[in-house]
Amino acid sequence: xxxxxxxxxxxxxxxxxxxxxxxxxxxxxxxxxxxxxxxxxxxxxxxxxxxxxxxxxxxxxxxxxxxxxxxxxxxxxxxxxxxxxxxxxxxxxxxxxxxxxxxxxxxxxxxxxxxxxxxxxxxxxxxxxxxxxxxxxxxxxxxxxxxxxxxxxxxxxxxxxxxxxxxxxxxxxxxxxxxxxxxxxxxxxxxxxxxxxxxxxxxxxxxxxxxxxxxxxxxxxxxxxxxxxxxxxxxxxxxxxxxxxxxxxxxxxxxxxxxxxxxxxxxxxxxxxxxxxxxxxxxxxxxxxxxxxxxx
Amino acid sequence: xxxxxxxxxxxxxxxxxxxxxxxxxxxxxxxxxxxxxxxxxxxxxxxxxxxxxxxxxxxxxxxxxxxxxxxxxxxxxxxxxxxxxxxxxxxxxxxxxxxxxxxxxxxxxxxxxxxxxxxxxxxxxxxxxxxxxxxxxxxxxxxxxxxxxxxxxxxxxxxxxxxxxxxxxxxxxxxxxxxxxxxxxxxxxxxxxxxxxxxxxxxxxxxxxxxxxxxxxxxxxxxxxxxxxxxxxxxxxxxxxxxxxxxxxxxxxxxxxxxxxxxxxxxxxxxxxxxxxxxxxxxxxxxxxxxxxxxxxxxxxxxxxxxxxxxxxxxxxxxxxxxxxxxxxxxxxxxxxxxxxxxxxxxxxxxxxxxxxxxxxxxxxxxxxxxxxxxxxxxxxxxxxxxx
Numbered sequence: 001x002x003x004x005x006x007x008x009x010x011x012x013x014x015x016x017x018x019x020x021x022x023x024x025x026x027x028x029x030x031x032x033x034x035x036x037x038x039x040x041x042x043x044x045x046x047x048x049x050x051x052x053x054x055x056x057x058x059x060x061x062x063x064x065x066x067x068x069x070x071x072x073x074x075x076x077x078x079x080x081x082x083x084x085x086x087x088x089x090x091x092x093x094x095x096x097x098x099x100x101x102x103x104x105x106x107x108x109x110x111x112x113x114x115x116x117x118x119x120x121x122x123x124x125x126x127x128x129x130x131x132x133x134x135x136x137x138x139x140x141x142x143x144x145x146x147x148x149x150x151x152x153x154x155x156x157x158x159x160x161x162x163x164x165x166x167x168x169x170x171x172x173x174x175x176x177x178x179x180x181x182x183x184x185x186x187x188x189x190x191x192x193x194x195x196x197x198x199x200x201x202x203x204x205x206x207x208x209x210x211x212x213x214x215x216x217x218x219x220x221x222x223x224x225x226x227x228x229x230x231x232x233x234x235x236x237x238x239x240x241x242x243x244x245x246x247x248x249x250x251x252x253x254x255x256x257x258x259x260x261x262x263x264x265x266x267x268x269x270x271x272x273x274x275x276x277x278x279x280x281x282x283x284x285x286x287x288x289x290x291x292x293x294x295x296x
Numbered sequence: 297x298x299x300x301x302x303x304x305x306x307x308x309x310x311x312x313x314x315x316x317x318x319x320x321x322x323x324x325x326x327x328x329x330x331x332x333x334x335x336x337x338x339x340x341x342x343x344x345x346x347x348x349x350x351x352x353x354x355x356x357x358x359x360x361x362x363x364x365x366x367x368x369x370x371x372x373x374x375x376x377x378x379x380x381x382x383x384x385x386x387x388x389x390x391x392x393x394x395x396x397x398x399x400x401x402x403x404x405x406x407x408x409x410x411x412x413x414x415x416x417x418x419x420x421x422x423x424x425x426x427x428x429x430x431x432x433x434x435x436x437x438x439x440x441x442x443x444x445x446x447x448x449x450x451x452x453x454x455x456x457x458x459x460x461x462x463x464x465x466x467x468x469x470x471x472x473x474x475x476x477x478x479x480x481x482x483x484x485x486x487x488x489x490x491x492x493x494x495x496x497x498x499x500x501x502x503x504x505x506x507x508x509x510x511x512x513x514x515x516x517x518x519x520x521x522x523x524x525x526x527x528x529x530x531x532x533x534x535x536x537x538x539x540x541x542x543x544x545x546x547x548x549x550x551x552x553x554x555x556x557x558x559x560x561x562x563x564x565x566x567x568x569x570x571x572x573x574x575x576x577x578x579x580x581x582x583x584x585x586x587x588x589x590x591x592x593x594x595x596x597x598x599x600x601x602x603x604x605x606x607x608x609x610x611x612x613x614x615x616x617x618x619x620x621x622x623x624x625x626x627x628x629x630x631x632x633x634x635x636x637x638x639x640x641x642x643x644x645x646x647x648x649x650x651x652x653x654x655x656x657x658x659x660x661x662x663x664x665x666x667x668x669x670x671x672x673x674x675x676x677x678x679x680x681x682x683x684x
Contacts, residue, residue, distance in 0.1 A: 075671040075672065206408075245604055276604065277608045277671075283610070287610070
């Protein structure tokens with residue numbers, strides 16, 4: 001395990017090779033006894049276009065009867081959404097039994113595989129979220145089996161059940177304008193063209209970390225906003241299950257949120273069990289899983 | 297599970313002969329090379345022999361070799377050290393925008409100190425634009441630096457021509473040869489480089505050791521960046537005999553294998569490109585193959601985000617054209633600097649070929665990569681910068 005201190009944010013990172021080790025690492029970082037509040041971000045999924053209906057559908061294998069769709073999701077993210085949802089519910093039960101106030105957070109990637117041709121992407125997204133009055137059935141069933149309900153899911157200010165990524169990106173862009181004016185973020189012109197700009201954060205090590213480039217908010221920006229929203233909702237502990245390929249931007253977003261928004265007492269643990277097509281726990285842990293902790 | 301390793305620019309497996317050479321210096325021959333007794337003298341003799349091997353690989357004299365912890369330290373000593381001596385404004389330095397961060401970050405640090413750190417212009421091939429450099433060098437230029445072989449696209453810089461331009465204005469030329477050693481012939485005197493850094497683990501040596509060549513005529517123009525017992529005037533610290541011996545052996549092997557490995561890697565490259573081109577519609581090669589070493593193959597796989605591909609490959613090790621260290625999975629600064637569009641850069645992967653791999657393993661590895669790329673391309677409907 002390595003450990004560093006950037007500015008006022010303490011960071012540590014370790015690798016684990018089994019679900020048991022992952023649970024032990026989480027228990028070390030977020031000990032159930034005395035943990036007052038916790039949000040667990042699990043079950044994160046992407047939206048895919050269902051070719052039969054032309055609508056957006058959750059990229060969760062368990063939700064898809066169609067073999068073609070199951071194959072697409074398996075190849076892209078594997079069992080990550082359902083696996084992390086079930087693990088989150090298990091943890092929720094354990095923490096709740098120890099007296100902690102625990103909520104689940106469902107982050108939905110509503111932009112990456114949303115078609116840009118045909119109907120406008122914004123219309124497809126709006127239609128999906130308007131119809132999301134209940135969790136996907138497999139998610140609902142897992143909750144019910146654990147003796148829980150949708151009440152355990154933390155609402156966002158955009159949706160009662162979910163945190164849409166485009167909403168977070170939009171929120172961050174608005175916040176960034178204000179933060180640039182306040183001098184807490186820096187807007188810089190790029191060598192590539194006089195109209196190309198980026199908004200960057202100067203971290204405690206003196207490095208510029210890009211959050212918005214040429215008007216496009218990266219994953220780090222949206223995660224920054226998500227952490228801020230969780231803090232605003234009164235929670236001081238956050239466990240994030242993120243796909244492996246997103247680990248670095250998620251870590252950056254968390255690091256920046258803790259520094260930029262001044263969130264004293266906030267502790268965030270990130271784990272990346274799969275998300276790149278792994279179809280079994282053996283595959284997930286065979287690749288080793290990273291567990292990172294950030295404390296302010 | 298066997299992993300087909302195609303990431304030799306990141307590091308290489310330590311050669312068995314290197315391990316064998318190192319082991320006695322971890323066991324019975326553990327003396328400190330600075331000690332005056334027999335164990336110390338034997339260690340010193342081994343260090344001297346290693347310096348001779350390093351020097352033979354680059355065409356230098358053994359006394360011009362300073363052992364370091366790697367090319368990063370060598371780059372720092374050369375680039376910071378040259379500004380540590382007689383630092384009077386105006387002074388400036390030229391940095392190559394596609395170089396390793398151990399050079400670029402020094403440029404940024406110098407700029408933060410108020411020094412004029414300039415960025416050399418590169419052509420779409422990745423080679424430094426010599427006309428532009430010649431026009432912008434001036435008598436206040438303290439140093440120009442470039443990686444002889446670029447680690448992402450394999451482009452070979454015109455070092456001798458750059459040295460000529462530098463000499464004309466009295467500037468030093470520092471060359472990062474971490475990716476060049478063992479891949480192209482290096483005759484440092486003929487090339488005219490003033491300082492040159494090497495790293496052992498890129499040539500089947502151990503991690504944690506490297507070397508810096510310093511042309512003796514310019515030695516007085518460098519100041520150390522770290523002070524201590526004075527084991528070497530430019531680099532204090534106890535010499536890690538076993539690592540240095542490992543580096544010496546790795547250099548000896550690299551020199552002996554250079555020509556044969558070049559020929560074999562060219563054939564390996566053709567095999568890899570053949571499999572890639574047959575399996576990935578619209579495949580493009582980044583950079584200019586005619587100006588590059590055959591060991592590095594950087595390709596655009598249209599519609600397939602490199603980060604997704606690399607993280608989902610179970611038994612093949614390659615790297616991406618994305619630079620996650622900025623935190624937002626931005627396109628590689630190397631690829632964008634040579635004019636590759638951001639979307640293509642995000643869909644790029646780098647394959648580094650090692651002469652030791654079999655044709656069968658290479659073909660299998662690239663086929664697995666193609667298979668995975670096709671699966672990912674099948675779910676892509678738009679430009680996909682990142683999953684969040």
